[in-house]
Amino acid sequence: MSSATPSQSSERCLESLKVANLSLILDRYMDTYNTFPKEKFYMNEDLYLYQGFWYRSGGLVLHGFISIGTVMAAQETFQANPYDIYLATLPKSGTTWLKALAFAIVNRTKYKTNSLSTHPLLISNPHDCLPFIEHEVLRTRPTYADLSDAHLFATHIPYPSLPKSIIDSGCRVVIYICRNPKGVLISWFHFINKLIEKSYGSLIIEEVFERFCKGMTPCGPYWDHVKSYYKASLEHPTRIMFLTYENMINDSENNVKRLAEFLGYPFTEEEKANGVLQEIVKLCSFENLSEVNKNGKTCGGVPKNAFFRQGKVGDWSNYLTDEMSNVIDQITLEKFNGFDITF
Template sequence: MSFVTTPGLEDYQEEANLALIFDKYKDKFTTFPKEKGWMTEELYKYQGFWHQSKNVVSVETVMATQDTFQALPTDIYLATLPKSGTTWLKALVFSTVNRNMYKNKPLSSHPLQTSNPHNCLPFVECEVLKTSPTYVDAYLPRLFATHMPYTSLPQSILDSRCRIVYMCRNPKDVLVSLFHFANNLRGKSQNVMTFEEAFEMFTKGVIPNGPYWDHVKGYYKIGLEQPTKIMFLTYEDMKMDTPKYLRRLAKFLGYPFTEEEEAKGKEKLETGGNI
């Protein structure tokens, strides 16, 4: 498996596949309710949630993923709303699940030292763009992330025995982070968004993959009903006591830390080193 993507033929093929997906679903999504967007000009409401259009993670790629993606029972999915600690969670899960693969190798060779966590643990919505799958057949478990609400996940994920980790973040912090992120990405044709505008849209639920509370409650409810399928985390708990919740996360994923690893981790914490 290659964790580092470089510009070239693969990028060209993904752009071509994205254009085909846009064309395939263009007549369908344009009939959906729409509102002013954050990073894109408009958001479209699909299955009760707001999505961007003509983007890598968009209403078009969500529909294409629902139509084509096939989950495996060994898969692990990380679900979040944007700006809820997605990148951090990707790095934690990737390094935990793959720790034995790199434990006897130089730290400089670890994929997280040379590549973005988004390259190491891709969004499932992006798989429909790839000419070749991210994972070869022999590589298990497959690790994917998603911003999709629970009710919009492909049926194969809902029906499988895969594990899902959901992390939510204080909505006030999500709003502030999304506000700054959106203004950094808004094109020249879009005016800078004021915080008052962002607050109004957020409270109406008009955010990418929102409404916020509907997204959170969807995963929380299923997590209560199926605790072996969904682990519900908060960004604040993870930040306050990372070792405690990382141990719980590793156990849920099926990769618990050994007594030796626990002892080494405790020693490094006591001496002020990195775990």
């Protein structure tokens, strides 16, 4: 399984993710997406509605290089390998944790003889250990160009909008993790306020809540994004695994075991006896990852510590009024009617 070493991650930061490439991509697709419905986002940026989902117009602030231009470019150019593994999430749903877990599981043999201090997850951010497919269009040499091995990729693109090559490849596995919409909302609220330019001032929860309920968040609406992968998991249960953040938190060891089996890297009896599973859970814990990522920025230019706040379930109750909570509950009840999606 191909993945980035710390030195390779640094090289990609400096050489492969080209801001100039982003400008070319945005220019290339601008005439097309400027015809799409749009709404104002934050910091005078626009959100564009494309194939039923909202995407940002830019790409350098708030969430790295992911924007409508890079999504459209990925659809056109990304080349999937049938042995690739894809991790899919809506932003602020557990992406960083899922990346860390998948990376640690599939690479545990590669790094098991090294001292702990050399493990990539102890010196690098999970986002720099495996790439987003939306970033591949920015590289001078895309990761997928190396056909000698399978790759781990992540994406925020909803299932119906995935590059055709991924769907047609019959890729071995897609892992999707979703999170209680209230948790996503509050995590997004704090993430924006941590990264927003000070000249624009802080956003208030009421403003973020209103936009969220209207579905106007990057890669949203939340409910449609979740349903797209849930339906796909029912149609392709052997290839697509549907997880919830809350269940992963509440029973980490059993879920990591299930995840390893689905990925095709099950823990052996010897590994179980030697505590390898527990070591991976600890390595990828919020406490460890947040300590490692106190300083610096990711390849996408986002402060590493912005991805770590609490890692707890239910913190939304400290920010949402009962009325707000009831509104989201009602929307969720209506949108998920007939689906066995619980938190």
